[in-house]
Amino acid sequence: MAVVAILALDGVLPFELSVPGQIFGKANEVAGRDHYELRVCAAGRRAVTAAGYGGLALSTPWDLDGLTDADTVVIPGHAAFLDEPPAPVLGALRAAAGNGARLASICVGAFTLAATGLLDGHRATTHWHHAAELARRHPAVDVDPAALFVDNGTLITSAGIAAALDLCLHLLRRDLGAAIAAGTARHTVMPLQRDGGQSQYVEHPAPDDPGNTLQPTLHWLESRLRDPLTLDDIARQAAMSVRSLNRHFRAQTGTTPLQWLLRARVRRARELLETTAIPVERIAAETGFGSSAAFRRHFSRHAGVSPQTYRSAFGAPDVTEDAGHPRPTTRP
Missing domain, CATH: 1.10.10.60 (Homeodomain-like)
Incomplete structure (x- = not known):
C-alpha cells in the first residue's frame, strides 16, 4: 500500500490540507480496495489551521518522521509561507526525497518545497499572484506562472487552491490509470483534467458589455x-x-x-x-x-x-x- 503523507504546518490552509485525503481516500472506495494509506503529519503531532479560515486545532497520530518513509508527500500552502520553514521540516522533506518519495506542493506550498533546494534547476509553478515572488526568492527555480501543475517526475508543483484537485487527480491517474481517476473525479464532481492553464484565471478586465x-x-x-x-x-x-x-x-x-x-x-x-x-x-x-x-x-x-x-x-x-x-x- 502506498503511503501519502500530508504536511500540516501551523497556519495550514484547510481546503488544501483536506483535498489529498478526499481524492486518494475516494480512490480507495472507487477501486474497491485500499491502494493508499493516508497520514497527516505535524510537528509535535499538532497544528492549527489558518486563523482567517477558521483556526481549527488539529491532533494527528503522525509527527514529522511520518514523512520520511512515505511514497508521496503533499505540501499544502500555509499562512506564513514567506517565512523560512523550520529546520526540522526541511530536514524531513529532504529525507523523504532521499528515500525516493515524490514531493508535491499545492499553491504557495511551493515556497516550502523550494526552500529545501530540491526545486533548483527545475520548472515549477505556484499561484499566479505569487509566482513573481517565488522566482525572485529562488532564482534557480524556473517558475512558470501559467501552468495548473508541473510534473517533474518526483517533484510536482501546482497552482492556486482548486489546482490541488487537478494535482491529486493527475497523481492518481499516474498511479492507477484513467478509469479509477475518472471514477474518482466523477464522485468529486470535478473534470478529470481541466483544459488550459492559469492564464484563464488571471484577473482580466471585465468585458465592455457584461451582458x-x-x-x-x-x-x-x-x-x-x-x-x-x-x-x-x-x-x-x-x-x-x-x-x-x-x-x-x-x-x-x-x-x-x-x-x-x-x-x-x-x-x-x-x-x-x-x-x-x-x-x-x-x-x-x-x-x-x-x-x-x-x-x-x-x-x-x-x-x-x-x-x-x-x-x-x-x-x-x-x-x-x-x-x-x-x-x-x-x-x-
Missing part, C-alpha cells in the same frame, strides 16, 4: 469540433467583428478563439484516447484536425506525448472500438 457572454459561442464551438472553422465563422456566430471577438475572448477566457478551439479539440481527443480503441486517424477526423499528421503534431505539443503513448498510459483496459464513444457531433 454579452461568450457562453453560447463556446457551446456552439464545442458542438462543431469536427468543422474547419475560421475566425470569420466564429465571429459571425457571435455577431461581432473579428477584432471584438478576439478582445472578448481574451477578457473572458484568457486566450484567443482559435487557441480555445484547439484546446477543446485536444481535450476531446484525450477523452477518446482514454475511453475508446478507435484508430488515431478517425479521432483526428472527429476532432477537426483534418489529418492524422496534424493531429499528432498538435496533440504532442499540448499533451507532451504522442497520441499512442497517451493511450498506452491512460487508456481504460478492455475497451472496444466504440466503447464509451458518443455519436459524432452533427449540426442541429
Whole structure:
C-alpha cells in the first residue's frame, strides 16, 4: 500500500490540507480496495489551521518522521509561507526525497518545497499572484506562472487552491490509470483534467458589455469540433467583428478563439484516447484536425506525448472500438 503523507504546518490552509485525503481516500472506495494509506503529519503531532479560515486545532497520530518513509508527500500552502520553514521540516522533506518519495506542493506550498533546494534547476509553478515572488526568492527555480501543475517526475508543483484537485487527480491517474481517476473525479464532481492553464484565471478586465457572454459561442464551438472553422465563422456566430471577438475572448477566457478551439479539440481527443480503441486517424477526423499528421503534431505539443503513448498510459483496459464513444457531433 502506498503511503501519502500530508504536511500540516501551523497556519495550514484547510481546503488544501483536506483535498489529498478526499481524492486518494475516494480512490480507495472507487477501486474497491485500499491502494493508499493516508497520514497527516505535524510537528509535535499538532497544528492549527489558518486563523482567517477558521483556526481549527488539529491532533494527528503522525509527527514529522511520518514523512520520511512515505511514497508521496503533499505540501499544502500555509499562512506564513514567506517565512523560512523550520529546520526540522526541511530536514524531513529532504529525507523523504532521499528515500525516493515524490514531493508535491499545492499553491504557495511551493515556497516550502523550494526552500529545501530540491526545486533548483527545475520548472515549477505556484499561484499566479505569487509566482513573481517565488522566482525572485529562488532564482534557480524556473517558475512558470501559467501552468495548473508541473510534473517533474518526483517533484510536482501546482497552482492556486482548486489546482490541488487537478494535482491529486493527475497523481492518481499516474498511479492507477484513467478509469479509477475518472471514477474518482466523477464522485468529486470535478473534470478529470481541466483544459488550459492559469492564464484563464488571471484577473482580466471585465468585458465592455457584461451582458454579452461568450457562453453560447463556446457551446456552439464545442458542438462543431469536427468543422474547419475560421475566425470569420466564429465571429459571425457571435455577431461581432473579428477584432471584438478576439478582445472578448481574451477578457473572458484568457486566450484567443482559435487557441480555445484547439484546446477543446485536444481535450476531446484525450477523452477518446482514454475511453475508446478507435484508430488515431478517425479521432483526428472527429476532432477537426483534418489529418492524422496534424493531429499528432498538435496533440504532442499540448499533451507532451504522442497520441499512442497517451493511450498506452491512460487508456481504460478492455475497451472496444466504440466503447464509451458518443455519436459524432452533427449540426442541429
